[in-house]
Amino acid sequence: MSALVRDERHSSECSTEALARFVAASRWEDAAASARHAVVRALLNFLGTALGGSQDEAIARATAVLAPLSGRPNAGVIGRRERLDSLNAAFLNAASGNVFDYDDTHYPTVIHPTSPVAPPLLALAETRPIPGKDLLHALLLGIEVACRLGNAVTPGHYVRGWHITSTCGAVGAAAASARLLGLDSERTVWALSHGANQACGLVENLGAMAKSVSVGNAARNGLFSALLAAEGFTASTKGLEGPRGFIAVLGVEPDRPALLAGLGERWEAERNMLKPYPSGVVLHPVIDACLELHGRCADLIDRVVEIRVRGNPLLRQRADRPRPQGGREAAVSAQHSVAVCLLDGAAGLAQYTDSRVNDPFVHRLAAKVRVEEDAAIPIDAARVHIAFDDSPEQTCEVDHATGSLARPLSDSQLESKVRELARWRGWQGSVERLLETVWQLERAPDSGVIMRLLCG
Amino acid sequence: MSALVRDERHSSECSTEALARFVAASRWEDAAASARHAVVRALLNFLGTALGGSQDEAIARATAVLAPLSGRPNAGVIGRRERLDSLNAAFLNAASGNVFDYDDTHYPTVIHPTSPVAPPLLALAETRPIPGKDLLHALLLGIEVACRLGNAVTPGHYVRGWHITSTCGAVGAAAASARLLGLDSERTVWALSHGANQACGLVENLGAMAKSVSVGNAARNGLFSALLAAEGFTASTKGLEGPRGFIAVLGVEPDRPALLAGLGERWEAERNMLKPYPSGVVLHPVIDACLELHGRCADLIDRVVEIRVRGNPLLRQRADRPRPQGGREAAVSAQHSVAVCLLDGAAGLAQYTDSRVNDPFVHRLAAKVRVEEDAAIPIDAARVHIAFDDSPEQTCEVDHATGSLARPLSDSQLESKVRELARWRGWQGSVERLLETVWQLERAPDSGVIMRLLCG
Numbered sequence A, B: 001m002s003a004l005v006r007d008e009r010h011s012s013e014c015s016t017e018a019l020a021r022f023v024a025a026s027r028w029e030d031a032a033a034s035a036r037h038a039v040v041r042a043l044l045n046f047l048g049t050a051l052g053g054s055q056d057e058a059i060a061r062a063t064a065v066l067a068p069l070s071g072r073p074n075a076g077v078i079g080r081r082e083r084l085d086s087l088n089a090a091f092l093n094a095a096s097g098n099v100f101d102y103d104d105t106h107y108p109t110v111i112h113p114t115s116p117v118a119p120p121l122l123a124l125a126e127t128r129p130i131p132g133k134d135l136l137h138a139l140l141l142g143i144e145v146a147c148r149l150g151n152a153v154t155p156g157h158y159v160r161g162w163h164i165t166s167t168c169g170a171v172g173a174a175a176a177s178a179r180l181l182g183l184d185s186e187r188t189v190w191a192l193s194h195g196a197n198q199a200c201g202l203v204e205n206l207g208a209m210a211k212s213v214s215v216g217n218a219a220r221n222g223l224f225s226a227l228l229a230a231e232g233f234t235a236s237t238k239g240l241e242g243p244r245g246f247i248a249v250l251g252v253e254p255d256r257p258a259l260l261a262g263l264g265e266r267w268e269a270e271r272n273m274l275k276p277y278p279s280g281v282v283l284h285p286v287i288d289a290c291l292e293l294h295g296r297c298a299d300l301i302d303r304v305v306e307i308r309v310r311g312n313p314l315l316r317q318r319a320d321r322p323r324p325q326g327g328r329e330a331a332v333s334a335q336h337s338v339a340v341c342l343l344d345g346a347a348g349l350a351q352y353t354d355s356r357v358n359d360p361f362v363h364r365l366a367a368k369v370r371v372e373e374d375a376a377i378p379i380d381a382a383r384v385h386i387a388f389d390d391s392p393e394q395t396c397e398v399d400h401a402t403g404s405l406a407r408p409l410s411d412s413q414l415e416s417k418v419r420e421l422a423r424w425r426g427w428q429g430s431v432e433r434l435l436e437t438v439w440q441l442e443r444a445p446d447s448g449v450i451m452r453l454l455c456g
Helices: A003-013 A016-025 A033-053 A057-069 A086-098 A114-124 A132-153 A156-160 A164-180 A185-197 A210-230 A246-250 A281-303 A313-319 A334-344 A360-366 A411-424 A431-439 A448-455 B003-013 B016-025 B033-053 B057-069 B086-098 B114-124 B132-153 B156-160 B164-180 B185-197 B210-230 B246-250 B281-303 B313-319 B334-344 B360-366 B411-424 B431-439 B448-455
Strands: A304-311 A369-373 A382-388 A394-398 B304-311 B369-373 B382-388 B394-398
Touching: A016 A132, A016 A164, A016 A185, A033 A086, A033 A114, A033 A132, A033 A411, A033 A431, A033 A448, A057 A086, A057 A210, A057 B210, A086 A114, A086 A164, A086 A210, A114 A132, A114 A164, A114 A210, A132 A156, A132 A164, A132 A246, A156 A164, A156 A313, A164 A185, A164 A210, A164 A246, A185 A210, A185 B210, A210 B057, A210 B185, A210 B210, A281 A304, A281 A313, A281 A334, A281 A382, A281 A394, A304 A313, A304 A334, A313 A334, A313 A369, A334 A360, A334 A369, A411 A431, A431 A448, B016 B132, B016 B164, B016 B185, B033 B086, B033 B114, B033 B132, B033 B411, B033 B431, B033 B448, B057 B086, B057 B210, B086 B114, B086 B164, B086 B210, B114 B132, B114 B164, B114 B210, B132 B156, B132 B164, B132 B246, B156 B164, B156 B313, B164 B185, B164 B210, B164 B246, B185 B210, B281 B304, B281 B313, B281 B334, B281 B382, B281 B394, B304 B313, B304 B334, B313 B334, B313 B369, B334 B360, B334 B369, B411 B431, B431 B448
Parallel strands: A304 A369, B304 B369
Antiparallel strands: A304 A382, A382 A394, B304 B382, B382 B394
């Protein structure tokens, strides 16, 4: 294809307006049943991770800053007593949902879409009665927009240093909020462009509490974007595809046609994975392998000479972190994850606490881990080789990690995960009632019931 | 110099920590008297532009969105009756200050530093008594940080599509707020990295109301950054210079040593210009020339065949906009500016209203304007040639625009500008008292007096 023809295709196929028309006109019934179920699962998973994350130090400190500045207490903070205005509550709920990196993960882009997208919807559902179906539909569309924008800029965007969950999440949150507010396609365009205009978040800050700020902002600013557009506050009509719009400015060798390819025919929610472990998804095949190796050679750990981890280049880009400085950074450290799996035979929340990170036994083992990349290995696969000083090498190969698209968590595994998360900091609510409410949400007349359960 | 040596220099000379140490340790008395006077002028100019902009439609709509969500009414909105929480008030005041593009302009980067940097300080000064000297000092330091970061990423950053006032402004606002809150250098580092993490704003949105959102966010998020850091909310220690920090991610062929070169020896506030016209600063030599040409050939306007405007490449990059869609975009349109100057003999606020933009006489003349670039022409110079159908060509050459570093506005011209801005939407306060208060601010025990005057 000549450059000219490609450029023409781009200009017709990559358009904020076309995306906004889709968001404004979409019908819940037109989405595949599998996509509709996927979005219910994503919401449930998010509510669990937000409950589990709600007592984290970062959330407590952000709450301490925002609560005195907050407006009318219209919206709850999941797992906490504070009630804040809608924008600030959306910020904190998104931060809670993502703080452990235990939230859902869109396979092609490694975006965590639900943490930025769901909180504005939950906040809106506290100010007016919104049928459960409408909230789920808006969430489905927000995930769609965030992930499609991610598809258009992956992989260069993250490699350059953009925290893709935050950047694309802001646009997804804007789309979802615009839909729930019933904006027409012209105002939805503005909402998307406002989201693009507020997209931010640097990978440099992962590992510090600041990660939670950009994820929180994505939710807050997404909602703000739609509220502005609803008020007639204009923005560019080409905020995504324009010469100085999101894709050109934050993209690196973008794939523009990916923004709209197959729109309405396939759903990104179906490529969205739920994690079995509270760590970066690129680590999950490595963790599966190490849990298996723990079973085989737990009593040989003192004799380990070297551990070689081979995986997709993304594994090394995102998780080659020999000495994480705390639980948060450990969740994206291959070295830490390998060490705790081999030592504890587990990779749950307890393995990613600051105290576990500071354990000298973990350090010693982590120092023996080497991360190697191999472009032929898919993201959900990995190989781990352990060399011992006086025993034969042990190897484990994982083709599809638990929780991957090929081996998704079952609904019942998801329920167990949500139960674990609800227990983690001693939530006093009824998790069984929460599970039942979310599974039935599509038929609920008022989705405000969720926040009443979580913050009651 | 070899690449290796340069890289080493970079790593030692470009550091968030060194910048934060400077901000935390700086003393007002150590700054040159000329820099101290420049910052008083910048503040006065900002207060004028915020008064003039405070009734703009964008400000009214943003206020309508934010007021119902705002917390304790601790902070005023310049020129308006609403009182909001500090974060939201900072947002609106920054937006007002910049909405006409009539605020101060840092010559090397074309950043408008005071609109994002001053509002957080004014909001803080409403919650506790802050000596005028301390507020001015924090403003000086915030301008310093915003503009130095701009120096490090100019010109590639804006050319790529970043609204540099918003992006660098967020970091400058964080620095100024951190200083006014008395943060130590460790927490100032976090504040700067939080600012970097929240830097956003796309050139694609200039010309729409959305421009005001990124400028407002710069102020809001700068203050939020410092409040987070004060609460012990951590961020990267290398938010500016790290491999995935601001300069690497938002920069294009950055000049890293520029971040700290001559720090404390020379002040960016001294390279900050105050505008005589409410339009993009790159247009000012063109406007000077056209006002002169209006005097010479007002009665020949009907016979104009072509108008050629030659200027620095920045002129074409930022202001070659043949058909602006409203007053806001007209302020960065060479075509519109040339047309109104030649027709009206003026380039004040009245020339950049929507109704003036929709005038068919303006359209007809604007359609004859061609913008040409010439790298040999400095930013503050321009040449305008007018060809007529039956008269000899007229030419005007301007070496240094009014308001440029070589021909700065006098204090008394600045006072006239503030008076015009205060009158523009019929502000009822006493502008003479405002002028006197700001000129005396360095010796005032409580800088809260400013906002009491402006919002009383």
